[in-house]
Amino acid sequence: TQLLEQSPQFLSIQEGENLTVYCNSSSVFSSLQWYRQEPGEGPVLLVTVVTGGEVKKLKRLTFQFGDARKDSSLHITAAQPGDTGLYLCAGARTGANNLFFGTGTRLTVIP
Amino acid sequence: NAGVMQNPRHLVRRRGQEARLRCSPMKGHSHVYWYRQLPEEGLKFMVYLQKENIIDESGMPKERFSAEFPKEGPSILRIQQVVRGDSAAYFCASSPRPSGGNTIYFGEGSWLTVV
Numbered sequence: 001t002q003l004l005e006q007s008p009q010f011l012s013i014q015e016g017e018n019l020t021v022y023c024n025s026s027s028v029f030s031s032l033q034w035y036r037q038e039p040g041e042g043p044v045l046l047v048t049v050v051t052g053g054e055v056k057k058l059k060r061l062t063f064q065f066g067d068a069r070k071d072s073s074l075h076i077t078a079a080q081p082g083d084t085g086l087y088l089c090a091g092a093r094t095g096a097n098n099l100f101f102g103t104g105t106r107l108t109v110i111p
Numbered sequence: 112n113a114g115v116m117q118n119p120r121h122l123v124r125r126r127g128q129e130a131r132l133r134c135s136p137m138k139g140h141s142h143v144y145w146y147r148q149l150p151e152e153g154l155k156f157m158v159y160l161q162k163e164n165i166i167d168e169s170g171m172p173k174e175r176f177s178a179e180f181p182k183e184g185p186s187i188l189r190i191q192q193v194v195r196g197d198s199a200a201y202f203c204a205s206s207p208r209p210s211g212g213n214t215i216y217f218g219e220g221s222w223l224t225v226v
Binding site: 033035040041042043044045048088090097098099100101102103104 | 115117144146152153154155156159166167170202209214215216217218219220222
């Protein structure tokens with residue numbers, strides 16, 4: 001059973017378009033992180049959100065943590081080919097020793 | 112400031128051989144985590160270690176897999192008698208404190224191919 005479900009699983013868009021990736025769960029998380037992973041490399045941390053309703057912006061990327069801390073979204077404005085990669089959300093739960101990773105969203109931005 | 116270092120980056124083993132993957136955490140980090148990523152899948156937790164102790168191995172297969180984090184030297188993930196299904200990317204991560212609510216930092220991974 002997957003604790004965190006991401007949607008869509010695959011996304012292919014044209015350069016300049018906007019997109020949103022969702023990370024959903026029925027469980028509550030103490031914090032949630034977003035990573036980007038490129039082929040042949042490890043996940044690179046983009047952001048950590050810890051407060052319900054929190055919104056963080058990183059240039060053209062906007063991250064939101066749901067009010068109930070069960071879900072999160074990543075919105076990219078004016079996507080660029082350099083945004084291509086696998087986007088992973090990962091949640092931390094109180095008392096748990098590990099991060100629970102989502103199923104991943106593979107984004108391709110076409111020039 | 113060196114990040115999490117993993118080696119080898121790529122490893123090819125024949126069925127039945129042993130694979131040893133090494134991980135040196137970031138400086139000052141005493142908590143190490145191993146994750147496995149199968150092709151086109153997300154990361155699955157395997158084991159969490161502190162120096163000389165296995166804290167949580169709930170994600171480790173019951174047989175053939177073991178992990179250690181000695182007082183001196185890197186953490187080692189050992190896979191005995193490898194099978195084709197062990198082919199995957201193995202990622203190590205480290206943190207200065209337990210990961211619950213805290214950031215962990217990943218290495219670049221070790222890609223194991225079993226032929």
